[in-house]
Amino acid sequence: MATHAQGGPLARLLVLAVLHVNFIALGLEPDFLYPLENVTIAQGRDAMFTCVVNNLGGYRVAWIKADTKAILAIHEHVITNNARLSVTHNDYNTWTLNIRGVKREDRGQYMCQVNTDPMKMQTAFLEVVIPPDIIYEETSGDMMVPEGGSAKLVCKARGYPPPKIVWRREDGGDIISRGGPQGKTKVTSLEGEIVNLTKVTRSEMGAYLCIAANGVPPSVSKRIMLHVHFHPLVQVPNQLVGAPTGTDVTLQCHVEASPKAINYWTRENGEMIISNDKYQMTEINSSAYSVQMRLVIRNIQRSDLGGYKCISKNSIGDAEGNIRLYEMELPNRKRDDDDRDYSIEETNDVRSSLQGPLREGGPRDEDAGFLGGGGPATGAAPALTVSATFLITTLALATC
CATH class of the missing domain: 1.20.5 (Single alpha-helices involved in coiled-coils or other helix-helix interfaces)
Structure with missing residues (x-):
């Protein structure tokens, strides 16, 4: 057993030589059992090629980078100076080339070769894909434009295959294109590295998403905020408001402004109103550029009647709205x-x-009195006088 152990490598070579002679004598030559399969792998992951050879005998299996003609390994011995490469053998008929942490330069044609005469080989391609990545130094950042102006949004990304760029609005609104061959168009998404916005309106203000995808997960995106500047606009839903004294009333103004405005209330004489037990002022945001101003006046008295102003000011300009409060009687x-x-x-x-x-x-009182009844009622004397005269006249005519 010791002699066998010491002569192990020699014995193995002898066995291989005998097998080689026998394969030649029998006319059996190495043959690939399965084709070498192409591999597509994301950069940074591990890749492997598996080569299955029957009847190898004393021949050798070599791995070669076909496009550069570089010999990578022979049998299990790595020849190239690349620590990321290794070859494994299952002691039968399978040889595997392993590439750890694949890089872009590993992309190319790989060959499994047997040194027969003529040479036998099979090839497969290693495709290294790279997830998309936004090139921030070449991509637009947040920008500000005046209303009616133009904005150019740029987004660039790298990766392999080259990523496709799609634009969407974060709020799901339309992207408006003007000046093209079709005139004004509205789309929910737009493809391309550049988006040109002309005659921009306040409704186009908001966040735009640049989304890069190439089929290799994950997709990436960048959020670009478009600010549209304009002077304040004040709208008053009800310019004449009536309320009974002793009740509470709410005055409202709708304000649109960008950049954000300073909003406040005054009386018609210019006296500024501040929040206290009498007045409560609130603001409710309706959108990125609009707000609803509310003024609650508690326990209205006659001194509270009159004019009120809602005023909005920003760095571009100012605007105001007027409301008149009058007394109204309660319906009940x-x-x-x-x-x-x-x-x-x-x-x-x-x-x-x-x-x-x-x-x-x-029965009339005057008749009752004439016939001997109770005395006549007050105010019946004229009626009695007429009745007596009528009876006397009648009797006189009868006598004649």
């Missing part, structure tokens, strides 16, 4: 007064209707 109070008036009128009507029968209905 008015109904109470109407009801009271109606009751008075109804009472008068009832009294009138009740007075009629006292003068005109039933």
Whole structure:
């Protein structure tokens, strides 16, 4: 056993030689069992090529970089000075070339070769892909333009295959293109490294996303903020506001401005209003450039009536809106007064209707008095006089 151990390498060579002679005698030559497969790998990951050879005998397997003709390894011995390369053998018929941490320069044609005469070989291609990466020094940053001006957005990226650039608005709005052969067009996405925006309006203000993708994950993007500057614009929904005294009322103004404006309220005489128990001022953002101003006036008194101004100022200009506050009666109070008036009128009507029968209905007081009844009612004397005269005249005519 010791002699066998000491002669191990020699014995192995003898076995290989015998096998080689036997393969030649039998007419068996090395043959590739499977084709060498192409490999596509992302930069930085590990790649491998597997070569399966039957009937190798005493021949050798070599790995060669075909495009540079550089010998990489023979059998399990790496020849090239590259620590990232290694070859493994399963002691039967499979040889594997391993490339750790693939780099772009590793891309190319690889050959598994057997030193027969003529030589036998098979090749495969190593494709090294690189995820996209934004080239920040060549890509636009946040920018500011006046309303009506132009903006040029640029985005560049590297990677392999070369990345495709797509633009979108972060808020999902349209990208507006003007001046092209089709005139004004609106699209939700735009392809290309450059986006030209002309006659920019405030509605185009916002974040634009430059997205680079080449099929190799992950995709990357950069956010570019477009600021559109314009002087303030104030809109007043209700310029005339009525409220009863003793109640609370809210005055509102809508303001659009960029850059952000300073907003405040004053009385019509120029007196600035500050927040306290009487006044409460709030602002609600509607968009990147619009805000709703609100002024709540509590427990309105007659001294609170009159004009109010909402004022907005930024570095470009200023604007104001005017609101007039007047006193208004509560609807329920008015109904109470109407009801009271109606009751008075109804009472008068009832009294009138009740007075009629006292003068005109039933047996009349004057007749009762003439026939011996109770004394005549007050104010019935004229009626009695007429009745007596009528009876005397009748009797006289009858006598004649």
